[in-house]
Amino acid sequence: MTTNSAIAACGRAEATRFRPAEANVPFSLRKRIVRRRGKRSAGCHIRDGPCVDDLHNTQRNIPTTIRLIMKSNFVKPSKSFIRMAGLLAVLSTVCRPDAAAKEVAKTDSADYVADEIVVSSTRTDEKLKNIPRKVEVITSKDIEALDPDNATELLQKTAGVDVIEYPGVLSGVSMRGFVPNYGSYLNPQYVTYLLDGRPLGTYNLASVDMNMIERVEVIKGPSSALYGSKGMGGTINFITKKSRGPIKGTASLGYGSFETFEGNAAVGGSISDRFDFDIGFRYFNQGEDYKVGKNTLISNPDPQILERDIDTMHNSTYSTNSGMMRVGYRLNDNFRVDLRGAFFNAPSVHTPGSIWGYYGEGMKDVYRKTADLSLTGTAGRHSIKFMPYWSKDESNNLKQTEATQNKPSKIYPYYLGDFEEYGFQLQDVIALGNHRITGGLDYDNQTYKTRRYSAPDVAQRPYSADSRTSDFGLFTQAALSFLDNRLIVTPGVRFDATTFGLLDTPLVPNVNTEKEHDGFFSPSLAFQYSFVPELKVHSSIGRAFVAPSGLQKAGEYVDSFGRTVRGNPDLEPETSRTWDVGLTWSDTKKGVRADVTYYDTDFKDFITQVQRTDGSTTYMTYVNAGSAKIRGLEFELSYDFGALADYRYSLRCFVNYTHQFENDVTMGGVTSPMKYVRDGLGSFGIEYDDFRLLSARLSGRYLGTSYEDNYYRSYGRLPNVLVIKNEPALVFDATVGIKINAQNRVDLMVKNLLDENYAEKTGYNMPGRWYGMKYIVTF
Template sequence: MRIPLMATALALPLMPCALVAQTSPPAVTLDPVLVTATRTPERADQTLASVSVIERDEIERRQFRSVPDALRGLPGVSVSGSGGAGQPSSIFLRGTNSGHVLVLVDGVKVGSATLGNVPLQDLPIDQIERIEVVRGPRSSLYGSEAIGGVIQIFTRRGGGPLRPRLSVSAGSFETASIAGGLAGGGERGWFDIGGNFEQTQGIDACAGRPFPFAGCGVDEPDKDGYRNLGVSARAGYAFSDRAQLGFTLLSSDNRTDFDGSIFSGNRSHSEQQVYGVEGTLRPVDTWTLILSAGRSLDRYRAFYAETFVPEQFIGLFETERDTLGLQNDFTWIPGQIFTLGVDYQVDRVSGTIDYAQDSRRNTGVYGQYLGTLGANEIAASLRYDDYPDFSGQTTGNLAWGYLFEQGVRVSLSYGTAFKAPTFNDLYYPGFGNPNLSPEESTSVELGVLGQLPIGRWELSLYQTDIDDLISFDATTMAPANIASARIRGFEASALFALMDWSLSANLTLLQPENRSDGPNRGNLLPRRPEQMFQIDLDRAFDRWTTGATLYIAGRSFDDLANRNRLGGYSLLDLRAEYAISPSVRIQGRLENALDADYQTAFLYNQPGRAFYLTLRYEP
């Protein structure tokens, strides 16, 4: 395999950063507490999983404009966009399919049960407090879809003195947005409410070819605008040190213009709604009980609109998902945690398509052990999911780590995962195959991480084999479990802080190989660059803060036959911020400063050079 040798060569530029200075820098928080990797709180340097965390401070410092924008450039993450702002985005985690990523909002599973995707571009980033990304299989804790990993989004929590906030932004492509909120709390309570509105004229999303059909399949050279209205609320109260209750809400209402036809429509009205409630009880010091319930709604309506003609309704797809959870954490032995839990989920679909079956339920039972034995760390988990549509699925994960005295930790992990077929796969009229089995995977990973006086570094080498992938079978004219893939990858990341400087860099190398029988065997899986590199550099000057991000992606292909090549590209983003007062800041961001012309999906355009100006107020 070429990856280890290439990785070593390309990772060398990161190493001199560790030798910048021998003096002691100011204290920097490099290890935030996260919960997604094990469903229990732990520091990022303690978990045996590969993780990335995006905090609210980073969202504002780097002036991200969407969730896909924030995720692009993280180790192991590639983003494919079908046009400009608001257009569908696909997230590929460690080279797996876009449907192989489980997405949670405040612990509630979101997404479409018909298409099997999550419209991350519609989740308002102004309402987000943090994003946790766990790379690698996690079906042993969460069930279906967590083959490539898990992305969990947390809304703003609030707490402390009463604090209003307001931001106003404007920029290229006739973009304008406003966001505001109010946060506060007392000794035991906390709350945060917020809202945002954004609209943009956008760009021409697609330069499709009607004959032969390619891209969006139409030639509709117009601006494809986008509008997003978001609302969030989060509140909670701690009745005592042993009991607390919390509530969360996130809602977005979206209108997106795209290049389409009278059959598919060229305008969509979509809604995303997520509700959650969670209660935590600690009857005794060694037992923590977590009860949770949630509901998510994904509604998509398609229309066809022409100038001076009322829009014509095309179709409706709706997913309603209810979830219940019970989790028990036991700490009978110091330094060791035992977890037992059960999840219950019901999916219901409706709309203009009459599915052969419109609901599905699943019950999952899981257990986990986390322990530290001297210099050894162990994480083991096992889960069984019961689906009435097909046989039950058992998945597991085992990880071991050893911490050397020098602060270097070596870890090794093995995990299995699966993805249940979607309603479209199983029951779409005239197309679905009710005899489909889940897609299954096995993964192995070797990781090394270390701490330095001015930062940290991490290396990961992994392989994932996926079998029974669902693909269209030309002999039966229906989906079937006939495809397979093998993905090998290497990730290197480093983070350093010295005085007023901060530097982070990461490198991802992938071999996402199609292992299916037939003429495409050995080809690259679509829309996954083989190389990705990103470096961020920021500097503070009294009231000024400046920064730059360089992102480089290698070539990829848009089709299984590897005929439609997507060339590599480089993106340079520049940013600056000036603190007018402790409560008022003005920010500017120059995106794609070199005006690179590139595509992440064949014939779908990407924005050129763009500038955005933001004024923020938050005491």
């Protein structure tokens, strides 16, 4: 959720003995030091990084926070874990011998001045308060407090998103009433996923961990005018760490229920006045099948649907390892270049299948890797960015042969999916007084290939042909400021020229690789007007689209069932028109933030598969059919009682809620509720931080009613109904953090505190109560 309390300064602003070493830090931040117990606390300020002591003409490094975490069914830590935790404590003291005896309060200005956070998802660096859209920023403080296993867990607890999640590293999200994509490249994706402003390279958010993520920006509403296809519901931009100044690092060990073990390490900073870097690694292992919850707090679901008698999701163990590295070089005073690479590996992930057994237990590999190079800089009024990128996402389903007297058993992939994406972004931001105009060119190329095997090294025909989609996008957007910044208007437009085609595919005969072309025009307009500094009205309207795949638009092939599948060259993209209007009250000094936003979407041209006949040939093809109407209200409110004490502490209460007034689909003249979308989503809680010793957070998540198609109603253990109704659920989490000293922190955590039995996808119940702890050391 957006952290929106005011500056939690370490004390009242006084003299300027300590000032940030970086010259570009605003003067308001340079003034802040600490008064604790009547004494000035040397080295306490409200931002990470080095400080200069003007009195002694020395530079001191202000340490960052450290922490440790917990998760129901707590498992006693092993001796090796305890030894490693002790080693970390000793290491921290050795690396920072003076710090063990000092308590240093720490606050982060980005966490407490929400309006001053700089957001880059609009393709320019803008302060949050100057963006006339519904924007939420999930800060590093939120990430630390929630300790999410992956991006999906973070977003579902903070951003009011709909989720489809399967056990075994597979999930996706959506927002504002659009259906989530759970990682399938054959289904439409209605939210744009970005990594530092460029395509993330995967639809599977379970393969994105938070170890090297600084913050997450969530912009709700259409974004096709900025990023092209997919941005109907909004944009989610993961911003990575970019450390400069003295080298700093963190290391952590965590242990919890279901024999969960986690190890993290990250370090970054400047090697010289020109070189800087970041590097981080994470290892996670769940060594025991998880237990599901035992309670349903606010509903009484059908026992056939939730299967409340089950205790354990068998075959649900898995492990992952991931890492990211960035190297930056300052070419001169105006330009710099950054090279980054990252990977995610989840070998031999065990998948439990549904609780009803129609999908059995299995095993798979999930691999993801990505790299990019960015050149950024300024020349006069111009701010230039050029970023080529590449990503590859692989998912392999595995089988094991039976052992014989002469041959041992062997694990082999029987189905392989390979998604590869590459391209570049080139843009220029021109400053004209208080106005800025952004323009640029994007190129993106996506290829999806699949392979099948009936036995080790025995290939068989894939279900479908391989396909490729490439896109050139030209865009421009202006940020116009009038009336002393009280009125901000941001008109924008983008044109996408897309090429669709099939590829020659092994074992698939007679693939027609003729290409098809299409273009789409995406305008947008947003504005905000500030009546007084604290109160503004904001509104936006935009057109968005989701392009068809190469399989749907172009060519012809014979699938694995012997059917002819023919692309439709006249197929249109799925399109939407959304407008919203909202009112925001944000008073930093008084610790209050409130926003209410109404949105209205017309969604049409759904793509669906149909059977057609051409003379004597019967074939499958794709057509536009169906439409939807989506209307809803987003509500946000928070208050920090620390404002009453000049932010000597923070005690913040918060609530976010999204309610769907209407979300109905019309297909063939029949209207029904949109499937896989909750009618209400909410998050709420209270968090405390004294900036010295103790921090705590209690939060809850409300999941409203949703509906799913029942494709297995003839299956004995399922209700014989066409549509399954999922009842509401309520899930709580709690964290308590204790700072031992400036370098060491212990956090205790409980996820699913009240042991709720719930599912993000019917038939795949989520883990019950989980206890965990983590020990974090900063050096």
